[in-house]
Amino acid sequence: MRLDKKTKILKVCVRNLLIIAGLFSLLTSFSELVQATEMPFTVKTIVPDNQIDKRKTFFNLQVKPSQQQIITANLTNTTSQDVTIKVNVNSAKTNANGVIEYGETNIRADKSLEYAIPDLVKYPSEVKISANSSKEVLFHITMPKKKYNGIILGGIVFQQKESRISPSVKGTSIQNHYAYAVALSLKESDNQVSPNLNLLKVSPGQNNARNVISAQIQNDKSILLSKVKVSAKVYAKGAKTPVYTSVTTDMQIAPNSNFKYPISLNGTEMKPGNYTLKMSVTGTAYVTPKTWYFTKNFKIKSAEASSLNKSDVDIKANTNNNNLIFILVGLLLLLIVTILIIIIIRQNKKLKK
Structure with a gap:
């Protein structure tokens, strides 16, 4: 009995040690992942004297x-290895979510x-920063000769050229792409x-592989x-x-840009036919908001609807679920018919006796 008791105690100790070891391994792996996701470089803008609002960190x-x-x-490499940063300047655009x-x-x-804006700015395409050091990146701006209102x-985008790869818990790898964007706004006049706003076009389409009606707002x-x-209705x-x-709120629209606002069909099939879109858009440029009202007729062709329905992931999922239900119902009916046939055969045998 004493031996059994000692054996049980030993088993419990071994089990607890295994649990502790497992937790320690998990915490170590988590720590590695946290370190892997740290930014390898930082960006600090040096605002010039003609900065409109010096409290802002963008230009x-x-x-x-x-x-x-x-x-x-000013770029600072926070790692113990050399880092190469890709530099790019782009005009601001608006995406389908109303984000610049x-x-x-x-x-x-x-x-x-x-x-x-890329035509107005000259800059280096790449910058190499030594380990644990900083480097200044210069951007040469030349404004057009013609006076410009508005x-x-x-934006200026800094992105690490080489992606750091770290092993994960199960032996796979995690690849991180680091990027940092700084807005650049140029203003000549206070006028x-x-x-x-204009409504350019209304057409059927898809957003994230799901059917939508796209309203192109400019x-x-x-x-x-x-x-x-x-x-929108x-x-x-x-x-x-x-x-x-x-209905969508809290969006932004970049200057001189357009985007396709998606009106979701919520997983339903797109049907061909003639339709009318009625839409109101409210936005604020200065203090007082302004509202625009649009009405536009459009048509969905049979071929368009069929093609979009085939590639809509929600419709595919619903179709697969429906097929499964039909199969189960069919099997149930077959089982009922089989049971009825067996009952009828047994009753006939009893009658013959």
Whole structure:
């Protein structure tokens, strides 16, 4: 009995040691992951004297026609290895979520954009920073000769060229891409630009592999719109009740940009036919918000609807679930029919006796 008791105690001790070892291994791995996700470099802007609001850390400059200026960003390598940083300057654009993009995107520049900010700025494409050291990066700005009202908005993006790869718990790898964006706004005049929005096009499409009605909204003025609210209703042509509705708030629209606002079909099949979109868009350029109202007829063709329905991931999932239900119902009916046949055969045998 004493031996059994000692054996039980030994088993409990071994089990507890294994649990502690497992927890220690997990915590060590978690610590490695945390270290792997630390930023390998930092960015500090050196705001010049013509910074409009010196409390801002992004570049918000008051400039003049033909003015040439150098602005500076200080990059610090926080690691014990050399780091190469890719540098890029892009015009600001608006994505489908009503968020301003300062990095490289597939979004096309709007036709109303008079000056693309990359054409006005010269800069190094790459910067190599030694371990645990800093380096200044210079950007040479040359403003157009013609006087410009409104703002020219873009962004400076710093991205690590080589991605750091760290082993994970199960032997796979985690690859981290580090990027840092700084807005660059150039303003020549305090004259207010009257904001304006246009509804360019309404068409069927997809967003994140899900069916939507896309309403292409354009800001053709050199002014940033904030606190944007979109309220949209889609009607079958001539109907009084909308088939699809969408309301989105707290968006922004970059100067001289357009974006495709998605009206979700919420996992339902897209049906061909003639439709009418009624939409209101409210945005603020200065202090007082302004609202635009749009009505536009559009058509969904049978081929378009069929193609989009086939690639909609929600419809595929619903179809697979429906197929499973049909199979289960079929099997249940087959089982009931089989039981009935067995009962009938047994009753006939009893009657013959």
